[in-house]
Amino acid sequence: MSLLHRIEHPDDALNWHGDMPTEGRYTAGIAGERFFREIKEKGQFLATVCLDCDITYMPPRLYCEECFSHLDEWVEVGSWGHVHTFTVVHRDLDNEPLSEPRILAFVTLDDADGGLVHYLDEIEPEDVYLGMRVEAVFRAEDERQGSISDIEYFRPV
Amino acid sequence: MRHPSEVDCAAATEIMREVAVIGVGQTAVGEHWGISLRHLALEAVQAAMADAGVVRADALYVGNMLSGELEGQEHLGALVADFAGLRGIEAFKIEAACGSGAAAVRMGYVAVAGELADIVVVVGVEKMTDTLGPDTTAALAMAADADYEAAHGASFVTLNALLMRRYMHQYGYAHQDFAPFAVNAHQNALNNPYAMFRFPVSCEKFSRARMISEPINLLDSSPICDGAAAVVLAPLCEARDPSMTTVRVAASAVGTDTLAVHDRKDPLVLAGAELSSQRAYEGAGVRPADIDLFELHDAFTIMAALSLEAAGFADRGRGLALALDGEIGINGRIPVTTMGGLKARGHPVGATGVYQIVEVVQQLRGLAGENQVPNARIGMAQNIGGSGATVITHILEQS
Numbered sequence: 001m002s003l004l005h006r007i008e009h010p011d012d013a014l015n016w017h018g019d020m021p022t023e024g025r026y027t028a029g030i031a032g033e034r035f036f037r038e039i040k041e042k043g044q045f046l047a048t049v050c051l052d053c054d055i056t057y058m059p060p061r062l063y064c065e066e067c068f069s070h071l072d073e074w075v076e077v078g079s080w081g082h083v084h085t086f087t088v089v090h091r092d093l094d095n096e097p098l099s100e101p102r103i104l105a106f107v108t109l110d111d112a113d114g115g116l117v118h119y120l121d122e123i124e125p126e127d128v129y130l131g132m133r134v135e136a137v138f139r140a141e142d143e144r145q146g147s148i149s150d151i152e153y154f155r156p157v
Numbered sequence: 158m159r160h161p162s163e164v165d166c167a168a169a170t171e172i173m174r175e176v177a178v179i180g181v182g183q184t185a186v187g188e189h190w191g192i193s194l195r196h197l198a199l200e201a202v203q204a205a206m207a208d209a210g211v212v213r214a215d216a217l218y219v220g221n222m223l224s225g226e227l228e229g230q231e232h233l234g235a236l237v238a239d240f241a242g243l244r245g246i247e248a249f250k251i252e253a254a255c256g257s258g259a260a261a262v263r264m265g266y267v268a269v270a271g272e273l274a275d276i277v278v279v280v281g282v283e284k285m286t287d288t289l290g291p292d293t294t295a296a297l298a299m300a301a302d303a304d305y306e307a308a309h310g311a312s313f314v315t316l317n318a319l320l321m322r323r324y325m326h327q328y329g330y331a332h333q334d335f336a337p338f339a340v341n342a343h344q345n346a347l348n349n350p351y352a353m354f355r356f357p358v359s360c361e362k363f364s365r366a367r368m369i370s371e372p373i374n375l376l377d378s379s380p381i382c383d384g385a386a387a388v389v390l391a392p393l394c395e396a397r398d399p400s401m402t403t404v405r406v407a408a409s410a411v412g413t414d415t416l417a418v419h420d421r422k423d424p425l426v427l428a429g430a431e432l433s434s435q436r437a438y439e440g441a442g443v444r445p446a447d448i449d450l451f452e453l454h455d456a457f458t459i460m461a462a463l464s465l466e467a468a469g470f471a472d473r474g475r476g477l478a479l480a481l482d483g484e485i486g487i488n489g490r491i492p493v494t495t496m497g498g499l500k501a502r503g504h505p506v507g508a509t510g511v512y513q514i515v516e517v518v519q520q521l522r523g524l525a526g527e528n529q530v531p532n533a534r535i536g537m538a539q540n541i542g543g544s545g546a547t548v549i550t551h552i553l554e555q556s
């Protein structure tokens with residue numbers, strides 16, 4: 001059958017059925033990408049620093065929000081801090097009761113000016129208090145995907 | 158580099174036209190399974206245009222957040238224009254999360270003030286109940302930071318719960334102290350035929366409500382619902398209906414803040430709302446004490462408290478005290494949510510900001526019925542997108 005021969009019906013052509021694998025790539029931006037890659041590969045946090053304004057950005061930013069200067073000073077920051085505030089979630093997105101309440105906390109980091117909202121675990125809800133010292137628990141290296149979920153949760157120190 | 162605020166804009170403001178709201182319309186807020194998105198919008202547009210006494214417009218701006226995600230329908234500008242008999246005019250959808258409605262009003266204001274259009278119809282419309290709860294809640298979470306907040310399941314309920322717990326800790330309040338906001342909203346909704354929840358709530362009922370995400374319970378929260386509201390804007394000089402009080406847009410202002418809550422220096426300060434309010438006061442030449450009623454964004458009770466503080470009605474940590482002192486009722490120092498607010502009128506997200514404007518106009522026209530604020534001359538509406546990342550404030554005044 002030449003290329004010029006017109007195919008009248010799909011069965012006239014040789015065909016295979018199956019799935020064609022495709023891959024997509026998502027990037028969280030230049031600074032975000034470096035931040036997530038560091039978590040994935042080394043299990044630690046990176047921040048950018050504006051020396052003029054004395055601000056350590058975590059999660060990192062490429063520009064200082066105070067003086068607009070480009071930030072190229074990268075530092076490792078500790079993955080520990082304290083509970084600024086927390087909530088105990090009792091319902092799922094469908095308003096059904098969760099089998100076990102989950103704790104979500106806003107953790108401010110000791111070595112940076114920012115913080116993260118993430119799960120808190122290895123503790124009962126009634127034992128959590130504001131100001132409690134916590135540290136990040138990273139997933140096993142082969143389970144990390146390069147996202148915020150590579151942190152499994154924070155736990156009391 | 159010259160800072161933008163240093164640029165002299167005085168010359169520009171001199172050529173701006175004064176803008177009036179010449180018509181308002183709304184549908185009942187609720188679960189409208191039998192009515193499509195376009196039909197909801199149409200009902201509100203028709204009501205507003207009939208109220209204004211106009212049959213044509215130069216532009217249509219549609220405030221909406223979730224139509225693409227929940228209804229599989231984008232391109233609402235042309236869609237609504239087509240179905241409202243306005244085919245051919247300029248029409249766009251405006252999106253700023255839960256602030257979409259007021260953002261659309263803002264764009265309408267800009268067009269009329271800037272002499273780019275004479276008559277602008279603005280409609281806010283949202284349908285949230287055609288999808289299952291998890292899908293709707295996940296779609297709403299798209300207004301948070303997708304990489305850092307929403308990725309591991311934080312929703313707006315949990316983000317507000319974090320703020321509420323911190324507020325209670327920092328300023329020494331108990332959960333039941335937030336009750337006045339819900340009680341007041343439900344009380345006012347009783348007399349609003351368009352409100353979703355027309356039943357009273359007591360302090361006891363508030364305290365016993367089902368816990369969702371501590372300390373936020375069901376009665377701290379606004380509902381998922383459907384609705385549409387519309388306004389017609391025109392130059393003030395052409396808006397002299399002798400049978401009706403003329404309502405002027407004294408100020409329209411926007412402020413923004415970090416998208417993610419964790420990036421804020423103090424999460425209990427709504428910096429975007431402070432900026433937005435301040436710009437509105439400057440634009441209108443008024444102070445908080447001049448405001449007769451405040452339609453604030455009570456998506457959760459904690460947001461009502463923080464809004465009162467950011468807008469200058471209470472010092473930091475005292476927004477709740479204002480409510481506890483009974484100052485937020487119809488006859489209080491600063492009446493809020495006078496027709497039920499987000500809590501009880503309902504919170505169809507992209508429509509909410511327009512409902513607020515409609516309700517302020519009702520008050521300034523003296524047509525708020527049982528809920529009329531005595532001698533209401535200046536009213537303020539503030540619509541918030543996300544956890545305070547986009548804040549749009551309008552001040553309306555009798556003219």
